[in-house]
Amino acid sequence: MSKDIILKAENISKQYRLGQVGTGTLSHDLNRWWHQVRGKENPYLKIGDTNDRSTKGESDYVWALQDINFEVQRGEVLGIIGKNGAGKSTLLKILSKVTAPTTGSIKCGGRIASLLEVGTGFNGEMTGRENIFLNGAILGMTKKEITSKLDEIIDFSGCERYIDTPVKRYSSGMTVRLAFAVAAFLEPEILVIDEVLAVGDAEFQKKAIGKMQDISKQGGRTVLFVSHNMAAIQSLCTRAIVLKNGTVVFDGKTDEGINYYLSLNSSTDTNISIRDIKERKGRGEIKIVDIKIFDKNENEVDTIRTGEKAIIKVYFESSVSNIHKKSRLSLGIHNQGKIFVLLSTELGANEYMELPQKGFIEFNIPKLPLTKSNYTIETYLECDGELQDWMENALVFTVEDGVYYEGGLNYPGGWAGKTVLLDFSCSFTTN
Template sequence: MSDIILKAENISKQYRLGLVGTGTLTHDLNRLWHRVRGKEDPYLKVGAVNDRSAAASSDYVWALQDINFEVKRGEILGIIGKNGAGKSTLLKILSRVTSPTTGSIKTKGRIASLLEVGTGMHPELTGRENIFLNGAILGMNKTEISSKIDEIIEFSGCQMYIDTPVKRYSSGMRVRLGFAVAAFLEPDILVVDEVLAVGDAEFQKKAIGKMQDISNTNGRTVLFVSHDMSAIRKLCNRVIMLHNGTVVLSGETEEVVKSYLSKHNIAKIKENLSNHINRVTESSILKMISIRNSNGSVFSNQDCTFKVEFDSSDLTFFSIGWLVKDYDENVVSAASMKRIGAEHKIEENKNFFILTLEKLPLFPGIYSLSLFLNDGNLDVDIIHDAIYFEVLWQKKNNFEQPLNSWGKTSIIFNTEY
């Protein structure tokens, strides 16, 4: 038990739908009357399951229900689940931002939280002043903070703007500074909720490396929420999966991630790229990707065709790069028009292109396609795992089992609009 730094026991969180506040005066009086008589709160017996896609069947909803887990010192725990599963609510309870309706949280040491862009940042104060403010909130004195401030500023990459009010920072700069403060002021437990998706690829790599370092070297604990399964795989020792406010699976990272990918059917026929969580550039030029195969079915040894829509208003030339990764994040195919000098001039009113992977030489399974859009000089839009697709097996492909060696993928570009 001495290694347990955080323990959640029977955590539940109930919200009332529709109205601001916890309820009406009648409900409050009813609760008081039951409490005086030593009875259970009558409104804890009711409440809908936290399924945001279903119509409300009650005035109350359980955002979380009966959550139990333990975290050891030095462990990196991943928390995954679809939007609305209760991940952020759980982290807010762990961070003392809100209190649970029932249950208790037991922790040892200081907790630093990075729950959303700009968390804990006072917009009117400068970046430097916010570092001291956040350090004071964590219980550190001025001398301790001063000894770390140079490292924090260097890691954040905000040296030029460190004495500028935070309200003038971009969302990426706020995340950089917020993460640097949370990581370098040495909390015993670091809580990070999906904010790294706002940063660029360089910062994401630095942040993941820093979280690994503070766990492995300093024996500190990290709770990490993300929809990026590759980051979860790289970083976490153990993962819990939430669904509709309950823990449905807890265990080794690979086991839980595979279950999540299969249960939530991440393979799609169409994906909106405008606000994609895996975009690593500030521009948003790529807009939509869809599979053009009949019924969206992709079969081994057959062509796989994608239609990619983009905003061509600021482009004169473009080239596209791509890579295909398998279920275990291994790159199985990659190519770039830029490398072979095959750039396309943007024609008027043309806002999509067709990408065809010829005779897809892949085993059955789930794969992802990443896209790299270049304007002739530099990459202007990059989206990792832009779309997941499932490759199926079909016996009529002249052979009944996968080949031992596939050879190289052949790529065809269709430039006819």
């Protein structure tokens, strides 16, 4: 490896057998052994379905990862993003040597500390203080090194009062605070973090992200970070890779990677109907079944220009016969955590609605104030004080440059996707 490359993944693939572990595998093991004795390839590497959790598949084997190749430079913060089941956690487990790849190899130029699950490597019967020394020893630190960092670790974790209490009595948030503090302050060359920060509160997440920025910029250490929080990915990562069905579909700049990931969630791009979206919450008596965006000519579009008229129609259906009184629908339009615009029937009409069994709700935006970027629509439908249907990624659409102000200048250079435009006027007065 080059002196600047600290981690290199070459042709990494991971195959799993579906079904119950230990059932019907003896014949497969004997078959593998017989092929190995004859110097032939594992016969089961030739079969296996793509890692797509939404389909049934025809094989007993599935490729959780397939032909993953990438390099990470020293001091780089790499964001790994993708939908649930895309293979992110499997990849981190392989990089952390928790599990071995089926094919391929990992070349690493330093110690790796991993936070893959809440309390990874912690012994519940031991106290927080004892677990700090245990984890430090696992990371290859001497007792003297750990002792020199002990006060900083305890202070950062915020668990000083409970540091001599067995970890099994900690909350999940306290456990992840202490685990992160150990991994960060004992200074591994590579820090691997898988979504565990989501367990912590807002204050801790802010501290953790700040600490990761410090150790990468000032300490020259490398961070691999998996998260569904695009704002955290945006603020922390210098580069991003996007996984889809166990393969790398994007590797490049963070902004472009986030936009690519958001486009994967678009029902139009993936030919998935909003009816089929599984990741939704609510009672479900009345559901959102479609969302369409129309331009000023009432043509259905998935791309619209800044300053133009936009119409958003949200179609709904009810599974019960009664009329839903005191209903309200809110749409959150956001991009990468930088912009959040709220549309709400309660605000627009200044009253609740009565929804029949079937129909659509229309939002009219005379002059779209959003600047060039990809945006995601989040839905929140409530009836009689009860949540009926919530979807975080209901639809993705694109805004392209257009004329918002009469002078033609929309925003200063570099502010695309980072600002909302306002319709205003100004005047000059001289004394």
